[in-house]
Amino acid sequence: MHAVLDSVASPGQSTRLRAFLDERAPATPCLVVDLDVVRTNYHAMRAALPEATIFYAVKANPAPEVVAALAAEGSSFDVASTGEIDLCLAQGADPESLSYGNPIKKAADIAYAYRRGVRRYTFDSDGDLANLAEHAPGSRVWCRFLVDAPQSGTPFGKKFGCAPEMALRLLARAADLGLVVDGACFHVGSQHTDAAAWTSGIAEAGRIARGLAEAGVATRSLNLGGGFPASYRDAAPPLAVHAEAIRTAVAEHFDTAPELVVEPGRAIVATAGVIRAEVVLVSRKSDHDEHRWVYLDIGRYSGLAETENEYIAYRLRTAHPPTPDGPVIIAGPTCDGDDVIYQNTPYRLPTALRAGDHVDILDAGAYTASYSSVSFNGFPPLPTLFVG
Ligand SMILES: Cc1ncc(COP(=O)(O)O)c(C=O)c1O
Structure with a gap:
């Protein structure tokens, strides 16, 4: 087998992972996760924001191996469902370390979470x-408000959070109802590269406090959510930039420093x-078409959900020398017309690329296998393999 060459630089790539892929030659498509990189990213987040407690957002990569590795490092967990609660507890997480962060939940699911020992919740x-x-009587609660910030790489729209003045009213009501008011929380939207997004959220949270x-009503903590970016085709600012913006804004907008909580998902597992x-x-739509269509055995429905609207532009690697190359449209294997991965984002791939060649999709540890749970068109969900 050819040595695999990078068509672009891949700083986040572990050499062990590349060796695993080349030596084991697993059936494709598959996701391979290096648990050592997960641990390293967790500690990098701790080092960047040592004053914050990390609740890993399980939805980013809910593989039991990832959860177990992070539990062993002392991480807490942001969970979105009873399924994620069961998963974390089964992997050795302490119920005290779980926060039920989804503001859309059934009463029965809250009762279940409480029975399993979960005592932190977010509502809006x-x-x-x-x-x-x-x-969940007596539990600690955050109220999520809608932050007025520039759009992130994969925005949530207005689905979660309420107006800040409503959050203030709801938190006062929470205290009346016997719940323990932790404070406000917000999420700037996933893959946010603009540190100013946290600044405006922190200013609003300060007003609420x-x-x-x-x-x-006393507040205890400020939950800054997730949104910390990973580098894909465009490099993201380092965590230290976000951490500094957060620190500065908290000092400016809070008289007494609140305990800080962060809920990173992508930043822990993507790379x-x-x-x-x-x-x-590989085909062309006409004999004169400059673009080749490259159809992969993975697409929008089997792991690449975040290529919707071409929000996330992954770096690609093939075994061919990067040049000569030419423009390509990249699509998935299903019979669905929407299963086109990149047609507006300009991608180029080696002209030598042929059916049967491998294409590696880099930094794809977040929001891939977990989005691939349905066997749409008979293509099976994306399996995950592990090293580390
Ligand atoms: C409540 C909550 N916290 C944290 C996250 C993780 O966000 P990210 O992966 O951008 O860090 C999400 C993502 O959807 C979320 O809904």
Whole structure:
């Protein structure tokens, strides 16, 4: 087998992972995750923001091996469902280390979480707050507000969070209902490369904390959510830039420093994973077409969900020398017309690329295998293999 060459620089890539792929030649498509890189990223986040408690957002990569590795390092966990609660507890996480961060939940699921020992919750509505008071009495709560910030790489829109003034009212109500008010939380949207996004959220959270103090309600912590970026085709600013912006804004907008909480997902697992895919077909739509269509054995429905709107532009690697190359449109294998991965983002691949060649999709450890749970068109979900 050829040595695999980078068509672009790949600083996040572990050599062990590349060796694993080349030596074991696993069936494609597959995701391979280096657990040592997961651990390294966790400690890099701790080093960048030592004053913050890390709740790893399990949804980014819910592989039991990833959860177990992070539990062993002392991470806490942001969970979105009873399934993720069961997963974390089964991997040795302490129920005290779990936070049920999804503001959209059934009363029965809150009751289940409480029975399993979960005592931290996020809400953003009157209805969920009432359910928490009834089914998770005495628990610690954050209220998520909508942050007015520039759009992130993969934005949430307005689905989560409420207006800041409503968050203030709801948190005061939470105290009346016997819940322990932790404070405000926000999420700037995933893959945020602009540190100013956290600055405006922290300023708003400071106003909420002061409003609550005036109403006689003390707050304990500030939950800054996730959103910390990974480098894909465009390099992301280092964590230290975000950490410094956060530190400066907290000092400016809080009289007493709150305990800080972060819920990183992508920043912990993205660079730990590589997807190895195979080229199914290379074709052109006309004899004069400059673009080749490169169809892979992985697409939008089997792991590359974040290529919707071409939000995430992964770096690609083939075994061919990077040049000569030419423009390509890259698509998945299904019969769905939307299963086109990149047609607007300019990608070039070696002209020597043929059916049967491998294409490695780099830094693909976050939001890939977990989005690939349905056997759409009969293509099986993306398996994950591990090193480390
Ligand atoms: C509540 C919550 N926290 C944290 C995260 C993780 O975000 P990221 O992977 O951008 O760090 C998410 C992502 O959807 C989320 O919904």
